[in-house]
Amino acid sequence: MTQTIETPPAVRDRRRIHRAWWVAAVAALAIMSAGAFSTMPGLLVDPLHQEFDWSRGSIGFAMWVNMALNGLAAPFATSLMDRFGPRNVVAAALGIVAVGAALTTVMTQAWQLTLYWGFLVGLGCGSIAMGFAAIVVGRWFTRRRGLVTGILTAASVFGQFVFLPVLSSAMDRYQWRPVTVTVALVSLVLAPLVWLLLRDHPADAGLKPYGAEEFTPKPAPVPGAARHAVQVLRRAAGTGPFWLLAGTFAICGASTNGIMWTSFVPAAHDHGMPPTTAASLLSLIGIFNVAGTVFSGWLTDRVDPRLLLCVYYALRGLSLACLPALLGPQTGPPLIVFVVFFGLLDVATVPPTIALCAIREIYGERDSAIVFGWTLTFHQVGAGLMAFLSGMVRDALGSYDAVWPASGALCGVAALMAMAIRKPAPVG
Template sequence: MRRKPRYSIETERVVLQPPAKSSSFHYGWVVVLVAFAALLVSAGIRSMPSILIVPFETEFGWERSGISGVISVGIFLYGLVGPFSAALLAKFGIRRVMVFALIVLAASMSLTPLMTQLWQYELLWGVVSGLATGMMANVLGVTVASRWFVKRRGLVVGILTASAATGQLLFLPLLAQLTVHQGWRYAMYTAVGVILALLVIVALFMRNHPYDVGAAPYGADEVAEPEPFRGSIFLTPLLTLRDAVKNKTFWLLAGTFFFCGFSTNGLIGTHLIAACGDHGIEEVTAAGLLAFMGVFDLVGTTLSGWFTDRFDSRKLLFWYYGLRGLSLIFLPFALDATPAMLVVFSVFYGLDWIATVPPTVRLAAQEFGKERAGMVFGWVVVAHQVGASAAAYGAGLVRQFTGTYSTTFVTAGFICLIAALMALRIAKQASALRAQA
């Protein structure tokens, strides 16, 4: 007889009745569904500032550069918490960390309607919301995929990454409608209600490890007890970074991801709605464009995960960054042309908005091993968010002084073309390392 799992801190609960081995259904897919919902909501919350720029300018008289600065800090901290979040997930378990993050996020958003000063917005959204949503970001998806799946891991990473696009798809049009017709405070409280509902779902259904339900990871045959986390929550990620920076592949992954963040959530995710307003396009319509991108990114990023299981990740990155660069160079012309051209941009750009994540995760795992992949990728995401933070603030500043976003969009396009060439350099470097081994 297979012995019952004993209670431990790592498993978080006593499992009284493990499922039978013969069951064709794997609980890992329930975990993926719950994680998808959490990442979806987190991404929807992180996209909210893009619809608040104009209302805050109007109500509080704040300058666009000041509002963009708050968004920039939030984006940076969203990424910076990633490596430490990986350690927290390993130490305390996925469910506990997610519950804590959701409670903090709900508290932050509940207080936001009471603010009157820019520093209060900085504290609640730049700091608290940035850290809370950062605990439910890409590192969470990588952790779930690594623990629960041996087969279909790339596909799972693609699905969970695509949740960011779905978050925009579901949240932005609704929140934009509420902001325009009822006021931004109603939109904020609506989001709080969604967070509280998600909190209940996570508490009931999320599990930390396949061992918690007496199962092996999907695609594996052996039920193994998880290794307890050893090390410091704060020191271990720093030691991982110390080792990673000695590897040229890390710098190439971090560099391409810096450009990725600059060209996605930092620029388009933050400023597209405001840029559309400069061209006479209503806020709700502009939010619909972002949601439309979300539909195609859901498809594109899921397919990217499927491709990552089958093709060279470096070549995939070359095509993703190259095509994104061309679409951003096209964007200023689309804004000045017919609405149909903006739809073309939305489809083209949306297909690879965050399709870069699955192949980047795969490269990190191949280079640094499955056990350290989460933390290493967390530091790569820090570079992503530094780029996003620079774009969020820089684009707002350039718009304030020049009156247009066009220069920033074109610059971001050429930066993506550079990232495409860097992706090919990753291939050469990896080949050199294999030759030396």
């Protein structure tokens, strides 16, 4: 008689893929879509200028509102996730993006661009930003936090840049309105999908966080989400590390989202490069962003995050200072080297910044995601301000050339600020 040997439950559990990885995958899908929607401003500048004869400064102002709201929404959305759960907040945010994108197609005045794309789309995308990623990482993972942060950041970058040439090509063929309608439809499809598949906490599925030794009960909802977000800001604002993190991340936004997303394509076009080619270069940056960000997450688990930020900002500043000499009608080897180099550094700052926001003895484990949400606000305000100023410089000087070395100098300041941040205690 053959005896059946059953596999012990503990062994079966180890063989099964932990639910945390599936939640991370769904979160990555939502973050990727928000990233793709965030690439649109740089592609809209020239079409809106040509169709409506709006100044690049007024278009840049709408993009500033978009990026500022994108950042300002993050801490409040993160706090709302503590109250109502990430699933409900993210699904609602996708619905807001759909409404804003749809209304943009029927606008006739510049202030409507500010309201529809600036306010609504910025608000929706900001609610699905890296504050959401910090919530997922903090709730579902005890081990591999740096790696998962890098993966979710890479998802945002993948959405931002990899789909860029597709959007640019579609605009060339179908004009900007059909592409914007597509954004609205994608948001409408994703909203119910995310609501069905995402789970708010491991306890909802009767699981421990990945890598945890003990079961963690689901925390009680935090009432007064807006008040709690402001209280966290008030406590964090009384610490030096917060302002250093906020300052470095504002410069990060100015030297990436603010200048590359909104200015690179029109700046390259000014130098004779076709917009689709310039968009393809941004896409290539996105591909290397993925590798650079995941590797940065791996390094963040092993190296002092302050040192990583210092190196990243210093090297980014040098690359930006060289860019005006590299732009031209053709994509020569020096420009390709810049694209690869900048891509590896572009979003690599996010994992070490999140790690520094989790300084336990200052901010506490639970509030670290909201603290990061506030630093993300500064990131997006810096990005939006640079987008606005870049448009003003282009209107005044007829060129974007002065903007690149100025951004490089700011990165040098950020490198110095990073090393002044208090060294965090090791995270177990």
